[in-house]
Amino acid sequence: MDTTLRDGAQTTSVSFTLNDKIRIALALDDLGVHYIEGGWPGSNPKDEEFFKEISKYSLKAKVAAFGSTKKKGVRAEEDKNLNAIIDSGVKVAVLFGKSWTLHVTHVLKVSKEENLELVYDSIRYLRDHGLEVIFDAEHFYQGYKEDEEYALEVIKTAEEAGASVIALADTNGGTLPHEIYEITSRVVKELKAKVGLHMHNDSGCAVANTLMGVLAGARHVQGTINGLGERTGNADLIQVIPNLQLKMGFKVIPDLTKLKGVSRLVYELSGLHPNPYQPFVGDNAFSHKAGVHADAVMKVPRAYEHIDPTLVGNQRRIVISELAGSSNLLNYLEKIGIKVDKKDERLRKALQKIKEMENKGYSFDLAPASAVLQILKELGIYTKFIDLQYWKVINESGNLSLAVVKVNSQLQASEGVGPVHALDMAVRNALQKVYPELSRVKLIDYRVVLPGEIKNTESLVRVTIEFTDGKDNWRTEGVSTSVIEASVIALIDGLDYYLQVSKKLKTEILN
Template identity: 50%
Template sequence: MEQVFIYDTTLRDGSQAEGINFSVEDKMRILQKLDEFGVHYIECGWPGANPKDTILFERLRKIKTQNAKIVAFGATRKAGKKAHEDKQVENLLKSGAKVITVFGKSWDFHVTHAIGTTLEENLDMVYETVSYLKKHVEEVIFDAEHFFDGYRHNESYAFKVLEAAFQAGADWIVLCDTNGGTLPNEVYEITKKVVQKFPQARVGIHAHNDSDTAVANSLMAVLAGARQVHGTINGLGERTGNANLCSIIPNLQLKLGFSVVPSQNLKKLTELAHFVSEISNTPLPKNMPYVGESAFTHKAGVHASAVMKRSETYEHIDPSLVGNRRKVTVSDLSGRSNILYKLREMGLEVDDKSPELIKLLEKIKELEKEGYHFEAAEASFELLCKRHFGLVKNYFDLDAYRVLIARRSTDLSPVSEATVRLYVEDIKEHTAALGNGPVSALDRALRKALEEFYPSLKDVQLIDYKVRIVNESEGTSAKVRVLIESTDGRRKWGTVGVSENIIEASWIALTDSLVYKLLKDEEEGIM
């Protein structure tokens, strides 16, 4: 099967979506998931454009990816400057990335009206920047910004821009539908002409979704000869978003027969989509193709009856191929195979007809109704399953906790104090601690009570804390879901808590975080 290379820009283009603000830790965690999934290129940001991206690239120098090439993104040199004199071009080299993507104008209208220079100078900017970078890094990718609009308005000049990049040594020439206004038939025809005109070049596609055709445009470009596809997980991106890789990847691999990612990795697609949804704090539409909760859901009636006999009657693929699951809303069998798969991942072999398995499934359903989502809280899900089978001991028992928040007129900010009473091995511990917020105070008091008995908890750090309203229509009485990310320096894990009370939801997630650390230490024999 012919290979198509996936270029993920969730961390850069995806972060430009309204309401999304990835922290450095968010980016590191998403990058790890993308790398494990088998993405070929991960565009991590624009070095020097903001402090977070600069810090991120400094941290990336110290890690080695399994599958993906780390990519730094930037622009061609400014008009009137030499490439080596342009600070942002130098920042790309200083990033340490071995692959650099630069974008340049391929629409004459943008050259004269947006950057205000001559058409010849723009060609020099493209050629000189690509050739300069190519001397210092392994791979240079050229994004021909607004290529399809440029082609329609001035075909000759658009091709001259591609020629400049190709002659300068660009490893990939990527055709960008930056405004998202091109339709699939046009993308196919234009891409085919580019492939024919540059038979030695490797061509890619970068589509935006303003006409709701970004996925279709990407597929048509591949059919026309493109072999690198840019996009984001869940289609995140500015305005209406970028091409959705969660649809593109299975369409290419399962429908068109291209080699994209290993088939065993494709089964993690739904997990990846929900993971990015939680980290970005953007709800995943239930009806999103392939990975949405409703993508393979069938109600009672003709559909449900038929699909239980032969799944292909009302399903275009086997949902397990992308890690999703069939749901028959009136059946207690719904989701059993999915749980069995997860249990086996944890090393638990359970008979598929076991009453305990059915009870676990029902318990998970009830928790989901309450607002629990375990996609980005892998640790809480593992604890839930292992507790159900009696495989997690009581490391401590709660007697009581209390959180006080006070602010006097002379205080610059409120003062938070937490008190915790626990029983550890029949010994009562009563501790108190201050924090820069109620959750911080609660965390410190809990650790203070436990670290004497479990010294390894000193290694645990909370590195992220997110809150989401579960049932928005309830106003101030709504339930909240708290997601906490923790690390001990060797691994990272996520835990979740749900309650009408944000402190109680935080307590659930906090205690799960510490219990998970203790359980893993015990399983590894280091307690």
């Protein structure tokens, strides 16, 4: 069961619009999750509207509404929260209740017997209205460790009331994997209902705890896309699903290759940057930087890769850097149609040049296209298509900037929104007269970082620009004490790389 739209929406700084929630729900349905927890209809108007809107779609997944057991002193049929779930029109309710005596007596402030009545009456009321009920035993593992007998009594009461799934929640995320296994194993033996898991990541163990719970016999798993959730988040389904399917032999979803796309959509709609180090789908999940690693993985992929990256919609990436070896360079050359002997002395010189540039502030693992240009120059197959002889930028009031450039003996001036845009326009206007194919190249990302200082006085600026021609993407980089000059270097490299590849290198073969 995915709870991105409920527990994931409780992530600090994340706020999904109604349209965001619909888009995510449709993506989750396409992914093949079995339950989509859409929100808490008794808590806010947006979630109530979501259930109305999502009912207009024919989903394969079951849409579930979340809520709590009835309030103390109120009959189930009079409880607004329970009736909001019924009124939402869903067929599945996810109901949470207290299973830790601390919360029963000190937070909810009822007797242990009263809490059992709250659990039973709430579940029974929803069942009598035809709903399937998943009972989330809040703080179950904490409760079990303090009062084993009562924690078990709570979930047995939920089972007796008609809950089809009893989900054991590690609500404060403080339980470790070996404890999860031991306690879950005991619960599986005690219950006839399906046992589920709801893990938080406060100890960094949410994914491991989920897998250990499954090993112990649980067969219902809850989590969120990208591990969104309260505090440090929930179990990341992007990690849980492929581990269950590829490593543990469970059939979870029909097509794992959709995982990366769903992950990126949720990052986009949550306003968060994708985590490049995220297992399975991160951009660095199958990146190889050290020369030894790259050489081995190009010969035998499983030497350093635990799965084929394409299984989860990802791809292998060989990084060019100061730690790279000849194999890293060969990989990039082969991608653009260049074949060079690994023992070619020119490769060694190119690698040395790259290491020298990285020592000065470049980071070619972020912008490999700039490194490829250096390799081509060392190989002696570089053609100088662009000769930038002069440039100047004038910033006027507001956002207007004027750029004047002299490139390939042509003088061109352009205005733009900001200095980089103005420079881009001026350079293009001059070059497209000779190279019309540059009209296909678009600048799609621009980033600035400060990698260090020179003699403790001037700060270096590193600018990375990403380009696309609609088919391929590439990144180039410039380093300078001036952000404008660094931008010019990266911009020219980006256009230059495209011309080198499109005009010459796809048919060039070296022996």
